[in-house]
Amino acid sequence: MQVLLNTDTHVDGRQGMAAHLEDVVKEALHRFGDHVTRVEAHVSDAVSHAKPNPDDIVCTLEARLTGLPPVVVKDHAGTAHQAIHGAVLKLKRAVATAIEKQEDRRHGHAPADATASNAPDEAPELR
Numbered sequence: 001m002q003v004l005l006n007t008d009t010h011v012d013g014r015q016g017m018a019a020h021l022e023d024v025v026k027e028a029l030h031r032f033g034d035h036v037t038r039v040e041a042h043v044s045d046a047v048s049h050a051k052p053n054p055d056d057i058v059c060t061l062e063a064r065l066t067g068l069p070p071v072v073v074k075d076h077a078g079t080a081h082q083a084i085h086g087a088v089l090k091l092k093r094a095v096a097t098a099i100e101k102q103e104d105r106r107h108g109h110a111p112a113d114a115t116a117s118n119a120p121d122e123a124p125e126l127r
């Protein structure tokens with residue numbers, strides 16, 4: 001799995017952050033194996049000129065999945081590391097959901113919300 005980091009000019013994207021991102025992403029997504037081919041991170045300062053809001057750092061993660069459309073999540077936090085951790089947690093859940101839906105379709109299973117029978121309820125016969 002390839003992990004790429006992009007930052008704006010207001011976020012420090014040195015090698016330390018790139019290594020941290022790669023470690024966190026690979027640890028969180030390792031169970032998906034070859035399903036995830038690439039993860040791109042975009043870390044930016046939402047309001048770079050003033051800091052009125054403590055949650056101005058935004059981390060957007062885009063995961064490329066084999067045979068599926070990309071999965072994109074976003075998290076806001078006070079620091080880049082916090083935003084990365086929040087986005088990775090969201091990405092882990094979103095990737096799991098996307099892969100589970102794909103596997104359900106492949107095996108002919110109905111989605112969870114469509115499991116109710118459309119047949120009318122039949123009452124047991126009384127004698």
